[in-house]
Amino acid sequence: MGSRPPDLPELVRSKDRLSFVYLERCIVHRDANAITATDDRGVIHIPAASLGALLLGPGTRVTYPAMCLLADCGSTAVWVGERGVRYYAHGRSLARSSRLLEAQAAKVTNQRSRLAVARAMYDMRFPDEDTSKLSMQQLRGREGARVRKIYKECSERTGVAWGRREFDPNNFAAGDTINQCLSAAHACLYGIVHSVIVALGCSPGLGFVHTGHSRSFVYDIADLYKAEVTIPVAFEVAKELPANPGAETRRAVRDAVVDGAILDRCARDIRSLLMPEDDTTVAAEWEGDVVQLWDPDLGQVASGQNYAQEDEPWS
Incomplete structure (x- = not known):
């Protein structure tokens, strides 16, 4: 050994x-x-x-x-899958502590903190705009308009005709070339993000914007990179009219992910969203191999010691 x-x-x-x-x-x-x-x-x-x-x-x-x-x-x-564009299984979490997972669970189960994280995700897509006074419904509308604009710009740049997003999850070949490319590109991105989430010890199912699905958090994080990675890549591939849109798109997304260092950025973004207050001291704590006991009044108490009093039964 x-x-x-x-x-x-x-x-x-x-x-x-x-x-x-x-x-x-x-x-x-x-x-x-x-x-x-x-x-x-x-x-x-x-x-x-x-x-x-x-x-x-x-x-x-x-x-x-x-x-x-x-x-x-x-x-x-x-x-x-190839270059991380599919997620199949994982071993133990990278984190020795559950602090990141606990932060995710705490924030998603409190309406105010869940709203704050969801808003932060939208803010990352509008870095030059003041969205502090927009409701979630208004943010969803703003996001829809942003994505529609990106589709239009990519269509004009590549010459690929664009109508609307149409796909059958049970029949990949039923869509036209650009919709096949988009479906393949997004599936690759989901696999990459899923891999990062489980490696950090977070739950793929505890989403802030998306909800009710075992990959809700995956969809939340993946949406941060679609405008930069998968949508432009899909249009560039579709422009070439490939014989196998799915395979060509997967290879193109693979290269774009490597060039854009998406894996590292994804890990940083997840930690900044769930633990924005994290500093050197806190990071050292949650990376340590420490087990504590929960107490409803004290929060946490040390493990590895006997709390029995002298007059306790069986003492």
Whole structure:
């Protein structure tokens, strides 16, 4: 098995780690305290203690010792499609603490804080506008107008005719070329965002704008990047009239995600939305391997100690 896993103080904080490393068509193994990726070109070593999430793409085979090392180092593995454009499954969360998940649950179950997060998501799409006095209904209307404008601009730039968004989720081929490209592009983005959410330990189902679906939070976060990534990519692909719109669009989204560093941006945006007050001290706390006990009056009390009084029964 090689060297012992690092102790907790030796681990690199997740905000300073390599974040997400994507591998495909290789064998993932362990050499001492490093993850190795081997293919016909040779072997590369990835320090496990500085790794956030390992995205395992097509053609990867991972060994038991490699998974044990990831777990010991507080890292995680996510099984994805090519370049992360599909989400299939994941291992343990990247976070050793539940603070980010608890922040998500607390904010989504309180109407005032849920509204604040939802508004912040809309504000990210209108950085140069004052939306503080707009209701949610007005924000939805403003967002609809923004998306309609983007469709029109992309259509004029590429020469691809645009009518309206029409698709049958049960029949991909039923739509015209541009709608097929849009469906494929959005599906890729959902997979990427889903991978980031589970790697950070959040719940994909606890959405703020969307609700009632197991991927509500995925749709919330994905909407932040559609205007920048998937809509322009879909129109550019449709312009070429590809024989296989789905495959061509997936490859184009893959490249756009890498070029735009969407994985890293997504992780930063999620943390800023759920824990905007997070500072160095708070980050150190929620990344520590600490278990506490809940108390309705005190909030949290230390675990690992006996609270029995001398006169308690059985003492």
